[in-house]
Amino acid sequence: MLVTERERLREEITALADRHGRQRSALIPILQEIQRGHLQISDYAMQVVADLLDIHPVEVFSVVSFYSFLDEKPKGRFIIRLCRTISCDMAGKAAVARQLENDLGIGFGETTPCGRFTLEWANCIGMCDQGPALLVNDQVHARVTPEKVHEILAACRRVFGIYAQEQKEEHAV
Amino acid sequence: MAENNRKLDDDTSRAPVSQRGHTVARVADTADIGALVSVNIDGQDVKVPMGTTILEAARRIGVRIPTLCWHEDLCIAGVCRVCVVEIEGQRTLQASCAYPITAPLKVKTHTRKVRQARRHIIDLMLSEHYGECYSCARNNNCQLQALAQEYGVDFFRFGHPAAPRHEMDLSSHSVLRDMNKCVLCRRCVRTCIDLQEVGVLEAVGRGDQTRIATFMDKPLKDVICINCGQCINRCPTGALRANDPTDEVWAAIDDPNKHVIIQTAPAPRAAIGECFDLEPGHALTFEMNTALRLCGFDKVFDTNFSADLTIIEEGTELILRLYKALVEQDKSVALPQFTSCSPGWVKYLEHFYPEYIPNVSSAKSPQQMFGAVIKTYYAKLSGIDPKDIVTVALMPCSAKKFECNRPEMCDSGFKDIDYGLTTRELAKMIREAGVDLPRMPKSDFDDPFGTATGSGVIFGATGGVMEAALRTVIEIVTGLKVENVFANADITPVRGFDGVRVVEIKVPQSGPVPAMFKHLVKDWKWLEGATLKVAIAHGTANAKKVMENIKSGGELAQCHFIEFMGCPGGCLGGGGQPIPTSPEIRAARARAIYSEDQAYAVRKSHENPAVLKLYKEFLTDGPCGHLSHKLLHTHYTPRGKYIA
Amino acid sequence: MNEPIVNLATFAAMSPDAGLRAALQKSRADIIGEISASGIKGRGGAGFPVGVKWNLCAATRGTQKYVVCNADEGEPGTFKDRAILRAHANLVFEGMTIGAFAVGAREGILYLRAEYTYLRPELEAVLAKRRAAKFLGENVCGKQGFNFDIRIQLGAGAYVCGEETALIESLEGHRGEPRNRPPFPVDTGFLGRPTVVNNVETLAWVACILQKGGAWFKTTGTDKSTGLKILSISGDCARPGVYEFPFGVTVAKLLETVGAPDAKAVQIGGASGHCLPSSEFGRAIAYEDAATGGSIIVFGQQRDMLEVAANFLEFFVEESCGQCTPCRIGNARLREGVELLSEGRCSMRYLQELCALGETMQAASKCGLGQSSPNAFLSIVKHFKDEIMGRVSVASH
């Protein structure tokens, strides 16, 4: 990381810490904002947070590694979390999972090389009556079918404004 | 005296609320605080203060409850669940180590349900524990092994891993980690974060992926580990161990061309008996000398010699700093001066308070001074080529292994010290040589450094360096005998186990300047009537308190000299000492050390004849002179906290 | 596509903030008395009497206390709290405000699971409205000296944070690892201060009780389980959704309502609950019989019960906080056992060994997660022996 980039990150995190307060109970809200803004909580970011809250970097790492919505490794711009718990499972999550893998060209737990999509399993997301369900970042999609997978992904891609790019993500299988 | 390290319900504690002790009772009515409450344990009635845990209450009446994650020095975790007991009227079992008694209870400690649960828990741990007892550093000194035996484990009920799941971290000079043997009791975590406040280890991940890790899983050598080894002393299994150079030491002994010298520090001799089933508190100094010769060491020297040397050098440095500050009014002089003999403390400072490096005495630690003297003075004296000399240091310490490998520690052109051995490792060598240590006849140290003083010995306990320094400073400055100032020359105010101790001593008069210091100061008049303010801290959590106080310009910033020891209790509680450790064990070792001190004819460093001889024959430009600066002093590295 | 079924008729019939206004006219003791009189027990799963909990907290000294609404709803098969927060957030906040007044708290926290982040904007909007209408803030509803506000904190993706002490750890910025108890949150909770933690639904009912009276609440339900219960029903049925039923309703009646005439088994209480075979469909939903925090999952005839057990155990292996031995390793061993069973390689002896292990986990785990994680496995083994033992190999272990 370039020095200036680091400085910018430090400034940003300092502002977060000032807003949330520099006490331990502010840790998770601060981390959530970093995660949201940077799609990861980097090695350096963790140390800055630790420094500002006067805790040890390893404690921050420990917390980050505990929660599934926090990650020290970079994630995609869109994180797709497909519920694999029993009701969604019985409602046909396997076919949806397969289609997601096919359309994105990656497996679960992976991020597309372009950094746009991360595919993950989720445990029960509270949409059991309308399974299979998945989350795209914060947005929930219910009663997903393999066919609808394409629409969901297309809507995400629209954010990038380039349809043609789709090809690159496909056909790993 | 109670040790002040345990942090029970202490607001400054970093431990999560859930992990703190429960000695403070929470009762409905203040009148009840401190009241007694009665419990019935296995049919026996006992009254205990409100808030006492079931485990403590059981111990009081001699009922044994097995534990694993519990440790006397640490805050409570309640995670291993080995100590579960049945409480009448409760559906689930309760961890006795974590259950404070606040109302009358009826407890059963070994019902069928309890025994089955304990057995299952041990079986579960074994189902994840990869490694064979007979090839383990902790064979015969392992709490998991002992539990398996106690509960009659005769097969692996839930299987046993066939292959390791984690790579070992062998990167550190001092502490090695094999997470395949880890049972996740988190004693190391609590030691590192809460007891020592260094913060290298934490639980990482969740569920069955939980593991103990460093920041971003970096090798130990790349993080802020200070090598104190306190985690090793509290690990119940072989997951943490010291980097053991005994093979190399044996190889040197076996090599006829090598002259192998061992120096022995004061703390190991007060503890090594524990490795041979003696009660804590038996010093085996002279038995050990015999044993070492039987092992094949060519010379056995006493680190106390260089401890005395350290006092002279470090004391002189202090006097010079004071002179500059008080007489020359030089504002750039860094005061208080910090001791430098604890390598754990030194690395802690390099990481966390690098801006205070100028305050650390530039004098090397006794271990390193001795190495430098051996490979120069002794080599010349004995006519042995220093390249054929192998210096081994027996230390109570794992950080000493790192210290002897510091690249700057080779001012003689050779590594000052080639290998650092811990007490545990030496015990292993002695056993391997077929020597029954406690039964050995006594024998003395070798010349020319043989004669030691009591001041050197007490280096092994917290406050010891300070006491030794004061004995010397008082005498040379005032011209009085310490015995006339402190009864029996015991400077008791600096002793004890309180985490931070502050002592003020008034200089009542000034005496003549002894010959050895004549070239440095003209007289002591400028110290007449002054009050020397000194402080002592042991364990880095206490060191941190002191440093924060100094940083904020608090009372301790006014000190002149501060002794810091990285380990709780000082060297006698070092990371290389026999396992287990507890406040009682450390107190017993301290008693052994102070009674050794009493036994010495010479008890003051500046009266050590071997030291005086060294200045006369070798370090002829005196303490803090040119040669001593070259050989006996060093510099430090500002490392900082950032983990690259 | 059909709209999801959400039946929250009783909540819908309440007049806004009538309960809070009524409460503010009463003394604290009377509020708690009313709650106790209703006999309401916690709706989050553990079923602790709300009156008792509030009383304990109210009795503690100290000026700084907290009311926490547990909206971490993570139990597989539960989604009623989401439905309540969507449709009746006001009622929940009203309940929190009543609780704060009763125990003497000044700050409320809604701990919302990360998976429900999309609810946050609407909830913040509700809070803003309540602040504007003086239902929050200084001198709530004109009650001099009663200052109370609520903030929302998001979870970060951990089921165990639904456990109240883990939730508090998480609020404090730690890993969501359950604490040793005692001390309980009512006396040593958030930041070491007295804290009441209640489920979303519990708090909504509290508001209803203060409006309609404890006696009204008791008219439905059973002696030991008073009132109505909101259930989330999913799985193999025609009409999954959120339903309101009086406690004491039989499983058969539920199945009839949701359209599952031919169910093979029903999971009561989510992954940590018990699995009932059709022979037990006569049992009643109640704390004293088939207890549930709200999750009902229906299994049709075609389902392989071992796969169900495997799915649940996988969930626990991942969602265990990993702190205590029985839960961290026990769940992993049970999951491997299910694998053995499905491969037909598990001896009878080992199966018994695993069942005994399950009992140890129930007894010796540190928190409710480990204590209940073997439930599903044990009940499936108990009730579906024929199905799973058909695959048991005869080779001895």
Ligand SMILES: Cc1cc2nc3c(=O)[nH]c(=O)nc-3n(C[C@H](O)[C@H](O)[C@H](O)COP(=O)(O)O)c2cc1C
């Ligand atoms: C593993 C575990 C998960 C839990 N999850 C929730 C949850 O998601 N929501 C909830 O309200 N209670 C949950 N609970 C119960 C809480 O610990 C606590 O009892 C409850 O929030 C108290 O509120 P109540 O008395 O109103 O039910 C959970 C308990 C355990 C052991």
Ligand code: SF4
């Ligand atoms: S039972 Fe499970 S979730 Fe609860 S403390 Fe133990 S490991 Fe953590």
Ligand code: FES
């Ligand atoms: S010793 Fe009590 S739980 Fe580990």
